[in-house]
Amino acid sequence: MRVKKVIANKIRILRFEHDEMTQEQLANETAVTRQTIAAIENSKYSPTLELAFKIADIFDRSIGEVFSYEREKDST
Amino acid sequence: MKKQQLGYHEKRSIVSLFILLAVYGSMFYDAAVYYKSDNPNKELLNFWGNQFLGLFLCLIVVYLVVQFVFNKINKKLTGENRPKIKDERDNAIELKAVNASHYILALGVFVAMLSALSVQTFSPIFLIIMVSFMLSGIIADVIRIVSYRKTS
Numbered sequence: 567m568r569v570k571k572v573i574a575n576k577i578r579i580l581r582f583e584h585d586e587m588t589q590e591q592l593a594n595e596t597a598v599t600r601q602t603i604a605a606i607e608n609s610k611y612s613p614t615l616e617l618a619f620k621i622a623d624i625f626d627r628s629i630g631e632v633f634s635y636e637r638e639k640d641s642t
Numbered sequence: 643m644k645k646q647q648l649g650y651h652e653k654r655s656i657v658s659l660f661i662l663l664a665v666y667g668s669m670f671y672d673a674a675v676y677y678k679s680d681n682p683n684k685e686l687l688n689f690w691g692n693q694f695l696g697l698f699l700c701l702i703v704v705y706l707v708v709q710f711v712f713n714k715i716n717k718k719l720t721g722e723n724r725p726k727i728k729d730e731r732d733n734a735i736e737l738k739a740v741n742a743s744h745y746i747l748a749l750g751v752f753v754a755m756l757s758a759l760s761v762q763t764f765s766p767i768f769l770i771i772m773v774s775f776m777l778s779g780i781i782a783d784v785i786r787i788v789s790y791r792k793t794s
Contacts, residue, residue: 614730
């Protein structure tokens, strides 16, 4: 059976560690909409490599520390 | 997980879908009236030329007016402004929608040409092209709505 994988991330945790940064603030810093940040946080949208690097750069982390390739969580 | 409320792009696509249905509905109504008339083959090219030109002009004007009115009403009701930026997610969704609509349009032209070979009259060609225009617009809007919903 094929296992579906998603790009998971720690953006929510990192935002809170970063003076409780809001999605709106992160969106402004990366020049995307708040909806896009929300979609990335919920693993509903996979960002481009450029945006992933930008986000990692804002949190002063490597891209591997922010994003990971994981098996999708079972929502049922 | 809690679903987000409809966003600006989703609402705009729903409005656009209704406009599309209304405009094409009136075009097909005109066509039905024309074909029920006494001599529908008289000035056939003239009729369809007028229909297509009217359709494009009508769609442009209606879209511009409705876009303006929609922005005003949406702002008043929800306080939500038109997004100032178009980011990579918007571009990816737009690309998907435009790609699908182009495929439908190309398929429509292909089927219209096949009908020209077999039937050898103008009416089915124009009708098929008109239907494919309509379907391409509908598919594009549906893809926008579904894609924004899936990623919200």
